[in-house]
Amino acid sequence: MAIVFSLFEVFLLILFFSLFSAFLTYFFLLRRFNKKLKESLKLSRAVLKGSIYEQLSPFFKDFPFKPGELKFLGKPVDFIAFVGLDENKVREVVFIEVKTSSSKLNPNQSSLKQAIKNKKVRWFEFRID
Numbered sequence: 001m002a003i004v005f006s007l008f009e010v011f012l013l014i015l016f017f018s019l020f021s022a023f024l025t026y027f028f029l030l031r032r033f034n035k036k037l038k039e040s041l042k043l044s045r046a047v048l049k050g051s052i053y054e055q056l057s058p059f060f061k062d063f064p065f066k067p068g069e070l071k072f073l074g075k076p077v078d079f080i081a082f083v084g085l086d087e088n089k090v091r092e093v094v095f096i097e098v099k100t101s102s103s104k105l106n107p108n109q110s111s112l113k114q115a116i117k118n119k120k121v122r123w124f125e126f127r128i129d
Contacts, residue, residue: 046100054078054098065094076108 005013058067058079065081072079078098084091095116097109105113115121 046103050098050100050103053100057098065096070096076112 055072057063058065058070065079065083066086069082069085070079071082077095079096081092081094081096082090083094095112097105099105
């Protein structure tokens with residue numbers, strides 16, 4: 001016994017499976033997109049939070065340097081402190097990187113830290129005549 005479908009019934013079956021497949025694709029893509037969006041927003045918030053703390057850190061009560069003795073760089077480090085600048089006699093130069101929670105130094109910051117520890121720091125004066 002053969003099952004016979006009319007042209008209209010075949011059309012309805014194709015339409016049903018097409019819509020069902022489109023719905024499944026939309027559903028899974030939407031879930032994937034929402035997951036990526038949430039991850040992106042979480043990372044963006046963390047970066048923004050870090051930037052805010054970075055800018056405000058000199059004004060925290062436990063920050064060990066005077067705001068007037070700091071120069072903001074941003075990259076590769078956040079600040080350079082010129083300890084004693086307020087008294088017109090710089091006694092020490094300190095490179096400062098502000099980090100939040102478990103964030104780590106990037107490769108440039110790590111190599112800068114190592115260069116400073118290895119005393120690979122010098123003075124260079126460029127004169128234009």
